[in-house]
Amino acid sequence: MLPENDLKLITEKMGREPNIVEEGCFLNLWSEHCSYRSSGPLLKTFTTTGEKVIIGPGDDAAIVDFDDGWVLAIGMESHNHPSYVDPYNGAATGVGGIVRDIISMGARPIALMDPLYFGPLNTPKNLYLFEHIIEGIASYGNCIGVPVVRGEAFFDETYSGNPLVNVACIGLARKENIVTAKAQKAGNKVILIGSTTGRDGLGGASFASRDLSESSEAEDRPSIQIGDPFTEKLLIEATLESVKLGYVKACRDLGAAGLAGASSEMASKGNLGMHIIADNVILREKGMTPYEILIAESQERMLFEVEPQDVEAVLNIARKYDLNASVIGELTERLYYTVEFKGEIVADIPIKLLAEGAPTCEMPSISPAEKIPEEKPKIPSDLKQVLLEVLSSHNVASKEWIYRQYDHEVQIRTVVKPGDDASVLRIEGNKGIILSCGCNPRHTMIDPYQGGKGTVYENAMNIAVKGGKCLALVDCLNFGNPQRPDIYWYFKQAILGLGDGSRELQIPVVGGNVSLYNESDEFDTAVLPTPSIGIVGTTNNVSGIPLSSFSRKNDVIILVGKTRDELGGSEYYSLLGKKLEGNAPQVPDNGPKIIDSIIKAVNTGKVTSSHDVSLGGLGAALCEMCTCIGADVDLGKACEGLRADDALFSESYVRAILTTSEPEVVEEALQGVPYFIIGTVGGDMLRIKFMDASIELSVSEINMARDSLTRHMMK
Numbered sequence: 162m163l164p165e166n167d168l169k170l171i172t173e174k175m176g177r178e179p180n181i182v183e184e185g186c187f188l189n190l191w192s193e194h195c196s197y198r199s200s201g202p203l204l205k206t207f208t209t210t211g212e213k214v215i216i217g218p219g220d221d222a223a224i225v226d227f228d229d230g231w232v233l234a235i236g237m238e239s240h241n242h243p244s245y246v247d248p249y250n251g252a253a254t255g256v257g258g259i260v261r262d263i264i265s266m267g268a269r270p271i272a273l274m275d276p277l278y279f280g281p282l283n284t285p286k287n288l289y290l291f292e293h294i295i296e297g298i299a300s301y302g303n304c305i306g307v308p309v310v311r312g313e314a315f316f317d318e319t320y321s322g323n324p325l326v327n328v329a330c331i332g333l334a335r336k337e338n339i340v341t342a343k344a345q346k347a348g349n350k351v352i353l354i355g356s357t358t359g360r361d362g363l364g365g366a367s368f369a370s371r372d373l374s375e376s377s378e379a380e381d382r383p384s385i386q387i388g389d390p391f392t393e394k395l396l397i398e399a400t401l402e403s404v405k406l407g408y409v410k411a412c413r414d415l416g417a418a419g420l421a422g423a424s425s426e427m428a429s430k431g432n433l434g435m436h437i438i439a440d441n442v443i444l445r446e447k448g449m450t451p452y453e454i455l456i457a458e459s460q461e462r463m464l465f466e467v468e469p470q471d472v473e474a475v476l477n478i479a480r481k482y483d484l485n486a487s488v489i490g491e492l493t494e495r496l497y498y499t500v501e502f503k504g505e506i507v508a509d510i511p512i513k514l515l516a517e518g519a520p521t522c523e524m525p526s527i528s529p530a531e532k533i534p535e536e537k538p539k540i541p542s543d544l545k546q547v548l549l550e551v552l553s554s555h556n557v558a559s560k561e562w563i564y565r566q567y568d569h570e571v572q573i574r575t576v577v578k579p580g581d582d583a584s585v586l587r588i589e590g591n592k593g594i595i596l597s598c599g600c601n602p603r604h605t606m607i608d609p610y611q612g613g614k615g616t617v618y619e620n621a622m623n624i625a626v627k628g629g630k631c632l633a634l635v636d637c638l639n640f641g642n643p644q645r646p647d648i649y650w651y652f653k654q655a656i657l658g659l660g661d662g663s664r665e666l667q668i669p670v671v672g673g674n675v676s677l678y679n680e681s682d683e684f685d686t687a688v689l690p691t692p693s694i695g696i697v698g699t700t701n702n703v704s705g706i707p708l709s710s711f712s713r714k715n716d717v718i719i720l721v722g723k724t725r726d727e728l729g730g731s732e733y734y735s736l737l738g739k740k741l742e743g744n745a746p747q748v749p750d751n752g753p754k755i756i757d758s759i760i761k762a763v764n765t766g767k768v769t770s771s772h773d774v775s776l777g778g779l780g781a782a783l784c785e786m787c788t789c790i791g792a793d794v795d796l797g798k799a800c801e802g803l804r805a806d807d808a809l810f811s812e813s814y815v816r817a818i819l820t821t822s823e824p825e826v827v828e829e830a831l832q833g834v835p836y837f838i839i840g841t842v843g844g845d846m847l848r849i850k851f852m853d854a855s856i857e858l859s860v861s862e863i864n865m866a867r868d869s870l871t872r873h874m875m876k
Contacts, residue, residue: 193677194676195417199521202523208663214669215339220266221413228589232335233331234331235635236262236330237694247385248289248290248293256305256328256388261393263332266334267340267404271308272310277324277325279314280319281316298326308569308575311579312579313693314556315601318684325691329637340411343430344427344492345411346468346492349492350467350488352475354396354399354475354486355484362386389460393460396463409467424437433496436491443486443487454502526650528647535729540805540806549866551733555870556776556777559867564578564580574586582709583627591703593699594699595627595699597620598693599693601616605691606651607729609655616658616662617634621696622775625773627707628763629700633669634697635694636693637673637693638656639688665753707763712820713769716769718792718819719820721755721818722814722815724816725746725811729746732781748814749814774816776812777810779809787860791859792843794850796808796849796851797851
């Protein structure tokens, strides 16, 4: 049912109470998930424009200019609640939904990224969720032929009752083929194409706007959509063919709020009305009511605006691809959303009120109680053992078990594959894109502003170590109940930090998604503040991308950036059982200059390997580079004044390891930023020296530790 205040406002605006069909439309379109009621004012603080931005936030996906008439479509979405209730179908339809957002812009999807957040894999329930979410993503992505090229898997207790499934998609199109969701002309027909409409996904948008309860798995299963990737593949081809031939004047994916959402939003964007004949919707179940027809979120469906003379041509394309298609209405001059069923008008709503009228406001925001100053633990006596434990923690360990289930080479564009700092795809000639995603929720929990800003810098560093320049950013903001003042404070501060970080690095925020109410009654907890993002960067030298691991004996190892006493929120502290407190990493003032210098250094062509330093700290980063060959490292000068555990495990932002056989060239590029020569590549051991402490690890020991997640899943 509609909240009392909403019902009162709607009744006042319409001059009458809404009927049951109209109420269902409002319930879903005015939900937090669709209308950004408590987040809209904060999202307006983002800088969303830039030289390369063609279409920013507000459409199914953003469009940014690439080069030579090519444009990129970029979108990011969440499917969190459905993936808890039905992990396989929830995750699979999350992929399907974001892919349709891309094709609705007239772009072919060419890459997927999946930042994922789970409870620890030490319980049967968490293991079940983990396995089936991965299976759902793999099954859908592999079937539709879109490679999953990058991702993240982060584990923390707070996600046990509410895993997060975020998916970003990138598409490629010619600029002249781009379409939008803005309706063009009254009298044009509206065609629903794709799968039939059933009762699956009823009320999905409103379901995504409330907490999960202990009984969610049984009670909320009807809210979960069921995907069909084979139909999606046909829909991709049919949509792109119709767009290329010029038949599609506007296009909208049927996602949250189903037909009611897609059709009313399309018309409202064009300042037009919409007349829907619900009888014409092709159904898969008998006896469906207009309420069900309008708000069902059955998958693999698209809405086209088509001129009357082109209707038959589009229906023929649908037949060619064995897809259902029917004319279900038309655009009107009258600014109402009107639905007809069996000769009667069952809904007649002012369209601007329905699609754009949900009231928005900032919620009360209160900072949590001041934290007690950190008490640093004693330095462990066996630092080698601690480093191995950090390496083998599921957050730091190799995610090969996950990404080897994905087809990451389909479409033959992938140059740098999953498992690296960033993935690289060839677009045309030697020009390509570089992709990174994720965040560090523990940092955001301690300091949401710096955690939000650090999220941008961390992903920008992943692009920089490949020599790329950031083009655009999309976000997926996952938080708990915004009606709790402390949760809303974290939400607000993280957005402000993310916005400032993107402005400092001149990366426009071109789109994204907000997912709130990520809380679990079962575990009586909200998820960690998780401002996950995806960044697309560009490179003109796809064939010259450095490796992320040591590869050439006698190369000089250079550490760029400063390591600080910033162990708060680190994987090291987590393993010690420390609470989330202390000195979380702060973005340094010279962060943009460091990033620019790293890009410049890599683009000299003299950097043989490069790797960002982040989760697990410098110790973990050095180990990750020792996949085939070792190194001798001395951190004395680079980490002067720090304790040994600070030097090894601090997760200070904006640091990278570069190797080169021509250090004078690379050092020239690094002038004006802090850097330190810390060792040389060679041998079959990693030897790390710091003051009086030293650690020796064989390459085989390192690889064994990093394979811990795979071993866990093979038990």
